Amino acid sequence: MAPKLLIFALFKGITPPLGVAYIPAYLRRYLGYDNTVVELSESGSFEDIKKHDPDIVGFSCVTRHYNRIRDLARRVKTELRIPTILGGHHITPIPHILPKEFDLAVLGEGEQTMLEVMDLFLKRGIFPPEELEKIKGIAFHSSVGEVRVTPPRELIKPLDNVPYPARDLLDMEKHTQPVYHWSFMEPLRIASISTSRGCPYNCVYCSASVFWRGYRGFSAEYVVDELKTILADYPVDVIYIADDLFIGDRKRLREIVSLIKEEGIDEEVRFWANARANLVDEEVCSLLKEMNLWHITFGFESCSEPVLKFLKKDTVSVEQNRSALALSKKYGFDVEGNFMVGSPFETKEDMMKTYHFIENNPIDSFGIQVTTPLPGTELWEMAKERGLVSDTMNFDTLYDFNPITFIENFDQYRQFLMLDGISPDEFLKIYRKFQVLQLKRGRYNKLSFSDVFSLGFLRKCLREHGFLWRALKHLLAGPAFRFPRLWRAYQKTKKILGVEDKSWS
Numbered sequence: 001m002a003p004k005l006l007i008f009a010l011f012k013g014i015t016p017p018l019g020v021a022y023i024p025a026y027l028r029r030y031l032g033y034d035n036t037v038v039e040l041s042e043s044g045s046f047e048d049i050k051k052h053d054p055d056i057v058g059f060s061c062v063t064r065h066y067n068r069i070r071d072l073a074r075r076v077k078t079e080l081r082i083p084t085i086l087g088g089h090h091i092t093p094i095p096h097i098l099p100k101e102f103d104l105a106v107l108g109e110g111e112q113t114m115l116e117v118m119d120l121f122l123k124r125g126i127f128p129p130e131e132l133e134k135i136k137g138i139a140f141h142s143s144v145g146e147v148r149v150t151p152p153r154e155l156i157k158p159l160d161n162v163p164y165p166a167r168d169l170l171d172m173e174k175h176t177q178p179v180y181h182w183s184f185m186e187p188l189r190i191a192s193i194s195t196s197r198g199c200p201y202n203c204v205y206c207s208a209s210v211f212w213r214g215y216r217g218f219s220a221e222y223v224v225d226e227l228k229t230i231l232a233d234y235p236v237d238v239i240y241i242a243d244d245l246f247i248g249d250r251k252r253l254r255e256i257v258s259l260i261k262e263e264g265i266d267e268e269v270r271f272w273a274n275a276r277a278n279l280v281d282e283e284v285c286s287l288l289k290e291m292n293l294w295h296i297t298f299g300f301e302s303c304s305e306p307v308l309k310f311l312k313k314d315t316v317s318v319e320q321n322r323s324a325l326a327l328s329k330k331y332g333f334d335v336e337g338n339f340m341v342g343s344p345f346e347t348k349e350d351m352m353k354t355y356h357f358i359e360n361n362p363i364d365s366f367g368i369q370v371t372t373p374l375p376g377t378e379l380w381e382m383a384k385e386r387g388l389v390s391d392t393m394n395f396d397t398l399y400d401f402n403p404i405t406f407i408e409n410f411d412q413y414r415q416f417l418m419l420d421g422i423s424p425d426e427f428l429k430i431y432r433k434f435q436v437l438q439l440k441r442g443r444y445n446k447l448s449f450s451d452v453f454s455l456g457f458l459r460k461c462l463r464e465h466g467f468l469w470r471a472l473k474h475l476l477a478g479p480a481f482r483f484p485r486l487w488r489a490y491q492k493t494k495k496i497l498g499v500e501d502k503s504w505s
Ligand code: B12
Pocket: 007, 009, 010, 011, 012, 013, 014, 015, 016, 017, 018, 019, 020, 022, 023, 057, 058, 059, 060, 061, 062, 063, 064, 085, 086, 087, 088, 089, 090, 106, 108, 109, 110, 111, 114, 192, 193, 194, 197, 198, 206, 207, 208, 209, 240, 242, 243, 244, 374, 375, 400, 401, 402
């Protein structure tokens, strides 16, 4: 029996990350190696590694998980005495920090590099530094204890050479249980697909564009075949397209839509995808409508012109945000907007422009995050220059994209805020305002019984075809899914925000 590779990630959520499943699929096809197990651990306990009795462990790691993954790797090294590999978004831009807990790191796109690493492991059972030196796209410890980074690996082209992710290694039964996702008004089974890698833009805060070095798409035929496979294997209602920019290539979009219709996939599932405001026009919307897109997510980020210009390098305007939203609503999409506050130079007035945009526009749901420097981004370099962060900092103290812990532990986070135009305390006040707006508009439960008596509800009933029926289903089915966990979260959030009960009715 071949040695067992365990690929391990921390994950709690609905659609599992697919990167961990692409690696074993590639090893299967091109190395003939088929003894990988994938563990997506909610608890992050060492037992979740040990129970698999692995011979080698590959960790997939984003920044917020780095400390926990490093602790686990330390235990793997001391208690199991087997090799450990680090892959994913955190280590890729800062490979020189590779700590001793890991034998090596796979940088960037992982499939071909991991194939060469596993090939070496299967042949030698160890990782001699002189052999590692020959593998592109890795970092490892040299014989004199320095971190060696090898030249970058070429990206896989054409992308169709990468096989579909090995979903059979993910617990798909668990991950396609109906969920009461806040974007949908009914419990739905959701699976995901990745149809492209990267993005042609280069927003100052985005680590994904740095990581992927450009945009590549799978061909339309590949995408639609994969969709057919998913639908044949799993009963799902919604397909989440996990791309940064699904609509990045218009010609490919046309081909995908035409094949989806030809295969009748638009009648079987609805879609959810990310888009970019400057790329949305009548043609894109009508194509998305034809393929049965239901939910569209935009990174609107800011509705202050100078802040947006800074964040997105003058590639999108507030007017384009506004018209993309209006157009999406015209086509009946459920629109989710993501926003950021706390950017350098952003003033209170800038933030309030974003606030009023959300308040006065028909966005169905929204997320509001604090501008956070992530390794690899231009923002990271700016924060470094200001002495706010460093490549070897304690990454647990960086904002973890959770608004509630941000408010609860504000004193811990205040030191990393990149504010010039406003004091941290004033910023916190405004940030709370956004959270209150979000709860009023509903994030986890789009509709509460008290909403039914509001003018907004009446307006939506009159304007949106089918809304009343969806709302009724939501109100009836919701509690079963919401209670008790979501209810507790809702109550806790209200308490933390100091919102009086009367203001919710
Ligand atoms: C879709 C997505 C999600 C979805 C994933 C669901 C799905 N069905 O795919 C959801 C919503 C669940 C999600 C969650 C989170 N995400 Co996310 N996500 C993405 C997004 C847009 C695409 C991910 C993807 O599918 N990529 C395609 C696959 C092929 O790439 P990959 O996963 O990176 O894997 C490749 C390599 O990284 C490498 N690799 C990865 N792991 C390993 C392990 C080993 C051993 C090896 C050898 C190689 C290797 O090889 C893989 C194949 O090439 C990326 C941005 C991006 N474009 O990559 C952000 C991104 C990865 N997410 C990010 C973040 C922050 C998160 C969360 C922490 C958010 C949160 N608030 O909880 C969680 C963490 C979840 C987790 N455990 O990974 C950040 C990470 C930045 C950072 N430095 O930390 C990114 C880069 C977005 C961004 N720009 O900020 N995410």
